[in-house]
Amino acid sequence: MLKISWDAGHAGFGVTPGKRALDNSMYEWDFNDGVVDYAMEALSHYENVEQLRVDDPSGRVDVPLTERANRVNQWGAHLHISVHGNAAAPSANGIETFVHPSASALNRDIALHIHNYVVNRTNRRNRGLKEADFQILRATNADSLLIEGGFMTNTEELALMKTNQYRATVGRAIADAIVTKFNLKRKNQYRATVGRAFADTIVTKFNLKRKNQAVIQPTNIIRYIDTGGYAGPALLEIHNYLVKTGHNYDTKRGRDGSILFLIGPFDTGMANYREATASISKFDSNMRILTREQAAEWRQ
Ligand SMILES: [Zn+2]
Incomplete structure:
Protein backbone atom coordinates (compact mmCIF):
# COMPACT_ATOMS: atom_id res chain seq x y z
CA MET A 1 0.00 0.00 0.00
CA PHE A 206 -28.74 18.12 -10.86
CA ASN A 207 -26.76 20.57 -12.94
CA LEU A 208 -23.82 20.37 -10.53
CA LYS A 209 -21.06 22.84 -11.03
CA ARG A 210 -17.46 21.77 -10.77
CA LYS A 211 -15.79 23.25 -7.72
CA ASN A 212 -13.89 26.28 -8.89
CA GLN A 213 -12.18 29.37 -7.64
CA ALA A 214 -14.19 31.76 -5.55
CA VAL A 215 -15.01 34.89 -7.47
CA ILE A 216 -13.25 37.79 -5.85
CA GLN A 217 -14.65 41.22 -6.46
CA PRO A 218 -11.88 43.52 -7.61
CA THR A 219 -11.10 46.04 -4.91
CA ASN A 220 -8.70 48.89 -4.60
CA ILE A 221 -5.63 46.74 -4.16
CA ILE A 222 -2.45 48.25 -2.90
CA ARG A 223 0.43 46.77 -4.73
CA TYR A 224 3.32 49.05 -4.08
CA ILE A 225 5.05 50.80 -1.25
CA ASP A 226 6.98 53.72 -2.61
CA THR A 227 9.72 54.64 -0.17
CA GLY A 228 10.46 57.91 -1.92
CA GLY A 229 14.18 57.28 -2.16
CA TYR A 230 14.68 56.55 1.50
CA ALA A 231 17.15 53.69 1.85
CA GLY A 232 17.88 53.57 5.56
CA PRO A 233 17.11 50.93 8.18
CA ALA A 234 13.40 51.43 7.57
CA LEU A 235 13.76 49.20 4.53
CA LEU A 236 14.64 46.34 6.82
CA GLU A 237 11.65 47.19 8.98
CA ILE A 238 9.41 47.10 5.93
CA HIS A 239 10.94 43.79 4.96
CA ASN A 240 10.27 42.39 8.44
CA TYR A 241 6.77 43.76 8.41
CA LEU A 242 5.92 42.23 5.03
CA VAL A 243 7.38 38.87 6.01
CA LYS A 244 5.53 38.91 9.31
CA THR A 245 2.24 39.61 7.59
CA GLY A 246 2.82 36.84 5.06
CA HIS A 247 3.38 38.93 1.95
CA ASN A 248 5.58 38.04 -0.93
CA TYR A 249 7.38 41.01 -2.27
CA ASP A 250 9.95 42.19 -4.70
CA THR A 251 11.81 45.48 -4.85
CA LYS A 252 12.91 47.75 -7.62
CA ARG A 253 14.38 51.22 -7.96
CA GLY A 254 12.21 53.72 -9.73
CA ARG A 255 13.42 56.13 -12.37
CA ASP A 256 13.32 58.91 -9.84
CA GLY A 257 15.53 56.92 -7.45
CA SER A 258 12.70 55.92 -5.17
CA ILE A 259 12.61 52.38 -3.89
CA LEU A 260 9.50 50.45 -4.65
CA PHE A 261 8.27 47.39 -2.83
CA LEU A 262 6.03 45.31 -5.05
CA ILE A 263 3.87 43.34 -2.67
CA GLY A 264 1.12 40.84 -2.46
CA PRO A 265 -2.07 42.82 -2.09
CA PHE A 266 -3.25 44.89 0.77
CA ASP A 267 -6.96 45.36 0.71
CA THR A 268 -7.91 48.94 1.51
CA GLY A 269 -10.89 47.75 3.49
CA MET A 270 -8.89 45.45 5.67
CA ALA A 271 -7.08 45.80 8.93
CA ASN A 272 -3.72 45.00 7.37
CA TYR A 273 -4.04 48.06 5.15
CA ARG A 274 -4.58 50.35 8.11
CA GLU A 275 -1.77 48.66 9.98
CA ALA A 276 0.55 49.00 6.99
CA THR A 277 -0.35 52.63 6.50
CA ALA A 278 0.39 53.39 10.12
CA SER A 279 3.67 51.45 10.06
CA ILE A 280 4.87 53.05 6.88
CA SER A 281 4.10 56.65 7.79
CA LYS A 282 6.04 56.00 10.97
CA PHE A 283 9.17 55.12 8.97
CA ASP A 284 9.48 58.18 6.83
CA SER A 285 7.13 60.93 5.84
CA ASN A 286 8.22 60.63 2.21
CA MET A 287 6.87 57.12 1.93
CA ARG A 288 3.48 56.60 0.44
CA ILE A 289 1.26 53.65 -0.19
CA LEU A 290 0.00 53.83 -3.74
CA THR A 291 -3.36 52.69 -4.96
CA ARG A 292 -3.44 50.38 -7.95
CA GLU A 293 -4.31 53.29 -10.21
CA GLN A 294 -1.53 55.47 -8.86
CA ALA A 295 0.95 52.63 -9.11
CA ALA A 296 -0.01 51.94 -12.73
CA GLU A 297 0.46 55.60 -13.48
CA TRP A 298 3.79 55.63 -11.69
CA ARG A 299 5.02 52.66 -13.65
CA GLN A 300 4.26 54.19 -17.06
ZN1 LIG B 1 2.32 29.19 -1.60
Whole structure:
Protein backbone atom coordinates (compact mmCIF):
# COMPACT_ATOMS: atom_id res chain seq x y z
CA MET A 1 0.00 0.00 0.00
CA LEU A 2 1.34 3.40 -1.04
CA LYS A 3 0.23 6.16 1.32
CA ILE A 4 0.26 9.59 -0.27
CA SER A 5 -0.59 12.75 1.65
CA TRP A 6 -1.33 16.07 -0.02
CA ASP A 7 -1.56 19.65 0.96
CA ALA A 8 -2.77 22.62 -1.00
CA GLY A 9 -0.71 25.54 0.29
CA HIS A 10 -2.38 28.18 2.51
CA ALA A 11 -6.15 28.77 2.49
CA GLY A 12 -8.62 30.62 0.29
CA PHE A 13 -11.33 33.25 0.79
CA GLY A 14 -8.83 35.86 1.95
CA VAL A 15 -7.96 33.77 5.01
CA THR A 16 -4.21 33.85 4.30
CA PRO A 17 -2.79 37.37 3.97
CA GLY A 18 -1.18 37.96 0.59
CA LYS A 19 -1.07 34.66 -1.33
CA ARG A 20 -3.19 35.77 -4.22
CA ALA A 21 -2.80 37.25 -7.65
CA LEU A 22 -1.62 40.85 -7.59
CA ASP A 23 -4.84 41.98 -9.26
CA ASN A 24 -6.77 40.08 -6.60
CA SER A 25 -8.42 37.90 -9.24
CA MET A 26 -7.39 34.55 -7.74
CA TYR A 27 -6.34 33.20 -4.38
CA GLU A 28 -3.27 31.00 -4.56
CA TRP A 29 -5.20 28.31 -2.67
CA ASP A 30 -7.74 28.04 -5.49
CA PHE A 31 -5.00 26.92 -7.84
CA ASN A 32 -3.38 24.66 -5.24
CA ASP A 33 -6.74 23.12 -4.36
CA GLY A 34 -7.63 22.44 -7.99
CA VAL A 35 -4.33 20.69 -8.67
CA VAL A 36 -4.59 18.53 -5.54
CA ASP A 37 -8.21 17.72 -6.33
CA TYR A 38 -7.43 16.55 -9.87
CA ALA A 39 -4.36 14.59 -8.76
CA MET A 40 -6.22 12.76 -6.00
CA GLU A 41 -9.14 12.01 -8.30
CA ALA A 42 -6.81 10.56 -10.92
CA LEU A 43 -4.99 8.38 -8.38
CA SER A 44 -8.24 7.13 -6.87
CA HIS A 45 -8.57 4.90 -9.95
CA TYR A 46 -5.46 2.92 -9.00
CA GLU A 47 -5.05 -0.04 -6.72
CA ASN A 48 -3.06 -0.04 -3.51
CA VAL A 49 -3.06 3.71 -3.04
CA GLU A 50 -4.32 5.49 0.05
CA GLN A 51 -4.58 9.24 0.07
CA LEU A 52 -4.96 11.88 2.75
CA ARG A 53 -5.35 15.58 2.43
CA VAL A 54 -3.89 17.60 5.30
CA ASP A 55 -5.00 21.14 4.50
CA ASP A 56 -8.62 22.24 4.95
CA PRO A 57 -10.35 21.16 1.71
CA SER A 58 -13.00 23.83 2.24
CA GLY A 59 -10.27 26.47 2.12
CA ARG A 60 -11.69 28.28 5.13
CA VAL A 61 -8.90 27.50 7.59
CA ASP A 62 -5.20 27.90 6.97
CA VAL A 63 -4.07 24.78 8.81
CA PRO A 64 -0.69 25.63 10.37
CA LEU A 65 2.33 23.94 8.82
CA THR A 66 3.16 22.18 12.09
CA GLU A 67 -0.28 20.62 12.11
CA ARG A 68 -0.10 19.67 8.44
CA ALA A 69 3.20 17.92 9.09
CA ASN A 70 1.84 16.22 12.21
CA ARG A 71 -1.07 14.81 10.22
CA VAL A 72 1.32 13.51 7.59
CA ASN A 73 3.53 11.88 10.20
CA GLN A 74 0.77 10.46 12.39
CA TRP A 75 -0.90 8.90 9.36
CA GLY A 76 2.43 7.42 8.31
CA ALA A 77 2.55 8.74 4.73
CA HIS A 78 5.22 7.40 2.41
CA LEU A 79 5.06 10.40 0.11
CA HIS A 80 3.94 13.94 0.83
CA ILE A 81 3.19 16.44 -1.91
CA SER A 82 2.64 20.12 -1.28
CA VAL A 83 1.20 22.22 -4.11
CA HIS A 84 1.76 25.96 -4.44
CA GLY A 85 1.64 28.86 -6.86
CA ASN A 86 4.73 31.01 -7.16
CA ALA A 87 5.25 34.76 -6.89
CA ALA A 88 8.16 36.95 -7.92
CA ALA A 89 8.90 39.68 -10.44
CA PRO A 90 6.37 39.83 -13.31
CA SER A 91 8.86 38.34 -15.79
CA ALA A 92 9.47 35.18 -13.72
CA ASN A 93 7.71 32.11 -15.07
CA GLY A 94 7.84 28.33 -15.15
CA ILE A 95 7.73 25.32 -12.89
CA GLU A 96 10.02 24.58 -9.99
CA THR A 97 9.98 21.76 -7.48
CA PHE A 98 11.65 21.70 -4.09
CA VAL A 99 13.05 18.99 -1.87
CA HIS A 100 14.67 19.45 1.52
CA PRO A 101 18.49 19.78 1.42
CA SER A 102 18.71 16.59 3.47
CA ALA A 103 16.37 14.63 1.15
CA SER A 104 17.45 11.11 0.26
CA ALA A 105 18.49 10.08 -3.24
CA LEU A 106 15.18 8.23 -3.61
CA ASN A 107 13.23 11.33 -2.51
CA ARG A 108 15.09 13.42 -5.10
CA ASP A 109 14.51 10.82 -7.77
CA ILE A 110 10.75 10.76 -7.13
CA ALA A 111 10.60 14.56 -7.03
CA LEU A 112 12.53 14.92 -10.29
CA HIS A 113 10.33 12.35 -12.00
CA ILE A 114 7.17 14.22 -10.95
CA HIS A 115 8.71 17.58 -11.80
CA ASN A 116 9.61 16.44 -15.31
CA TYR A 117 6.10 15.13 -15.92
CA VAL A 118 4.61 18.47 -14.91
CA VAL A 119 7.06 20.45 -17.07
CA ASN A 120 6.47 18.21 -20.09
CA ARG A 121 2.69 18.16 -19.84
CA THR A 122 2.30 21.88 -19.22
CA ASN A 123 5.06 22.89 -21.62
CA ARG A 124 6.09 25.63 -19.21
CA ARG A 125 9.68 26.67 -18.53
CA ASN A 126 11.75 24.18 -16.57
CA ARG A 127 13.24 25.97 -13.57
CA GLY A 128 14.55 22.72 -12.24
CA LEU A 129 14.54 20.68 -9.07
CA LYS A 130 15.75 22.81 -6.18
CA GLU A 131 16.52 22.52 -2.50
CA ALA A 132 14.90 24.59 0.22
CA ASP A 133 14.62 24.30 3.95
CA PHE A 134 10.83 24.70 3.87
CA GLN A 135 9.10 23.70 7.07
CA ILE A 136 6.69 21.30 5.39
CA LEU A 137 9.64 19.48 3.80
CA ARG A 138 11.75 19.55 6.94
CA ALA A 139 9.00 18.43 9.34
CA THR A 140 7.53 15.56 7.33
CA ASN A 141 9.04 12.10 7.81
CA ALA A 142 7.79 10.96 4.41
CA ASP A 143 9.62 11.55 1.16
CA SER A 144 8.31 15.01 0.41
CA LEU A 145 8.30 17.61 -2.31
CA LEU A 146 6.79 21.00 -2.95
CA ILE A 147 5.70 21.93 -6.45
CA GLU A 148 5.34 25.52 -7.57
CA GLY A 149 3.05 25.04 -10.55
CA GLY A 150 3.38 28.48 -12.12
CA PHE A 151 3.74 32.16 -11.25
CA MET A 152 0.68 34.10 -10.19
CA THR A 153 2.73 37.24 -10.78
CA ASN A 154 3.18 36.44 -14.48
CA THR A 155 0.23 37.53 -16.59
CA GLU A 156 0.38 34.58 -18.98
CA GLU A 157 0.73 31.96 -16.26
CA LEU A 158 -1.90 33.53 -14.03
CA ALA A 159 -4.40 33.25 -16.89
CA LEU A 160 -3.54 29.54 -17.19
CA MET A 161 -3.63 28.95 -13.44
CA LYS A 162 -7.18 30.24 -13.26
CA THR A 163 -8.43 27.51 -15.58
CA ASN A 164 -9.60 24.06 -14.55
CA GLN A 165 -7.85 22.77 -17.67
CA TYR A 166 -4.41 23.85 -16.51
CA ARG A 167 -5.05 22.69 -12.95
CA ALA A 168 -6.14 19.31 -14.34
CA THR A 169 -3.03 19.12 -16.51
CA VAL A 170 -0.75 19.75 -13.54
CA GLY A 171 -2.70 17.45 -11.19
CA ARG A 172 -2.91 14.59 -13.67
CA ALA A 173 0.76 14.97 -14.58
CA ILE A 174 1.66 14.51 -10.91
CA ALA A 175 -0.67 11.51 -10.66
CA ASP A 176 0.67 9.89 -13.84
CA ALA A 177 4.23 10.41 -12.67
CA ILE A 178 3.38 8.54 -9.47
CA VAL A 179 1.64 5.79 -11.44
CA THR A 180 4.71 5.20 -13.59
CA LYS A 181 7.21 5.62 -10.78
CA PHE A 182 5.47 3.15 -8.47
CA ASN A 183 4.12 0.97 -11.24
CA LEU A 184 0.54 1.30 -10.03
CA LYS A 185 -2.17 -0.86 -11.51
CA ARG A 186 -5.44 0.61 -12.64
CA LYS A 187 -8.57 -0.57 -10.85
CA ASN A 188 -11.15 -2.60 -12.70
CA GLN A 189 -11.90 -0.58 -15.82
CA TYR A 190 -15.50 -1.73 -16.21
CA ARG A 191 -16.48 -0.74 -12.69
CA ALA A 192 -14.68 2.58 -13.09
CA THR A 193 -16.52 3.27 -16.36
CA VAL A 194 -19.90 2.46 -14.81
CA GLY A 195 -19.05 4.56 -11.77
CA ARG A 196 -18.03 7.57 -13.83
CA ALA A 197 -21.09 7.27 -16.08
CA PHE A 198 -23.23 7.23 -12.95
CA ALA A 199 -21.45 10.27 -11.57
CA ASP A 200 -21.84 12.09 -14.90
CA THR A 201 -25.56 11.35 -14.88
CA ILE A 202 -25.91 12.91 -11.44
CA VAL A 203 -23.88 15.93 -12.51
CA THR A 204 -26.13 16.47 -15.53
CA LYS A 205 -29.39 15.72 -13.71
CA PHE A 206 -28.74 18.12 -10.86
CA ASN A 207 -26.76 20.57 -12.94
CA LEU A 208 -23.82 20.37 -10.53
CA LYS A 209 -21.06 22.84 -11.03
CA ARG A 210 -17.46 21.77 -10.77
CA LYS A 211 -15.79 23.25 -7.72
CA ASN A 212 -13.89 26.28 -8.89
CA GLN A 213 -12.18 29.37 -7.64
CA ALA A 214 -14.19 31.76 -5.55
CA VAL A 215 -15.01 34.89 -7.47
CA ILE A 216 -13.25 37.79 -5.85
CA GLN A 217 -14.65 41.22 -6.46
CA PRO A 218 -11.88 43.52 -7.61
CA THR A 219 -11.10 46.04 -4.91
CA ASN A 220 -8.70 48.89 -4.60
CA ILE A 221 -5.63 46.74 -4.16
CA ILE A 222 -2.45 48.25 -2.90
CA ARG A 223 0.43 46.77 -4.73
CA TYR A 224 3.32 49.05 -4.08
CA ILE A 225 5.05 50.80 -1.25
CA ASP A 226 6.98 53.72 -2.61
CA THR A 227 9.72 54.64 -0.17
CA GLY A 228 10.46 57.91 -1.92
CA GLY A 229 14.18 57.28 -2.16
CA TYR A 230 14.68 56.55 1.50
CA ALA A 231 17.15 53.69 1.85
CA GLY A 232 17.88 53.57 5.56
CA PRO A 233 17.11 50.93 8.18
CA ALA A 234 13.40 51.43 7.57
CA LEU A 235 13.76 49.20 4.53
CA LEU A 236 14.64 46.34 6.82
CA GLU A 237 11.65 47.19 8.98
CA ILE A 238 9.41 47.10 5.93
CA HIS A 239 10.94 43.79 4.96
CA ASN A 240 10.27 42.39 8.44
CA TYR A 241 6.77 43.76 8.41
CA LEU A 242 5.92 42.23 5.03
CA VAL A 243 7.38 38.87 6.01
CA LYS A 244 5.53 38.91 9.31
CA THR A 245 2.24 39.61 7.59
CA GLY A 246 2.82 36.84 5.06
CA HIS A 247 3.38 38.93 1.95
CA ASN A 248 5.58 38.04 -0.93
CA TYR A 249 7.38 41.01 -2.27
CA ASP A 250 9.95 42.19 -4.70
CA THR A 251 11.81 45.48 -4.85
CA LYS A 252 12.91 47.75 -7.62
CA ARG A 253 14.38 51.22 -7.96
CA GLY A 254 12.21 53.72 -9.73
CA ARG A 255 13.42 56.13 -12.37
CA ASP A 256 13.32 58.91 -9.84
CA GLY A 257 15.53 56.92 -7.45
CA SER A 258 12.70 55.92 -5.17
CA ILE A 259 12.61 52.38 -3.89
CA LEU A 260 9.50 50.45 -4.65
CA PHE A 261 8.27 47.39 -2.83
CA LEU A 262 6.03 45.31 -5.05
CA ILE A 263 3.87 43.34 -2.67
CA GLY A 264 1.12 40.84 -2.46
CA PRO A 265 -2.07 42.82 -2.09
CA PHE A 266 -3.25 44.89 0.77
CA ASP A 267 -6.96 45.36 0.71
CA THR A 268 -7.91 48.94 1.51
CA GLY A 269 -10.89 47.75 3.49
CA MET A 270 -8.89 45.45 5.67
CA ALA A 271 -7.08 45.80 8.93
CA ASN A 272 -3.72 45.00 7.37
CA TYR A 273 -4.04 48.06 5.15
CA ARG A 274 -4.58 50.35 8.11
CA GLU A 275 -1.77 48.66 9.98
CA ALA A 276 0.55 49.00 6.99
CA THR A 277 -0.35 52.63 6.50
CA ALA A 278 0.39 53.39 10.12
CA SER A 279 3.67 51.45 10.06
CA ILE A 280 4.87 53.05 6.88
CA SER A 281 4.10 56.65 7.79
CA LYS A 282 6.04 56.00 10.97
CA PHE A 283 9.17 55.12 8.97
CA ASP A 284 9.48 58.18 6.83
CA SER A 285 7.13 60.93 5.84
CA ASN A 286 8.22 60.63 2.21
CA MET A 287 6.87 57.12 1.93
CA ARG A 288 3.48 56.60 0.44
CA ILE A 289 1.26 53.65 -0.19
CA LEU A 290 0.00 53.83 -3.74
CA THR A 291 -3.36 52.69 -4.96
CA ARG A 292 -3.44 50.38 -7.95
CA GLU A 293 -4.31 53.29 -10.21
CA GLN A 294 -1.53 55.47 -8.86
CA ALA A 295 0.95 52.63 -9.11
CA ALA A 296 -0.01 51.94 -12.73
CA GLU A 297 0.46 55.60 -13.48
CA TRP A 298 3.79 55.63 -11.69
CA ARG A 299 5.02 52.66 -13.65
CA GLN A 300 4.26 54.19 -17.06
ZN1 LIG B 1 2.32 29.19 -1.60
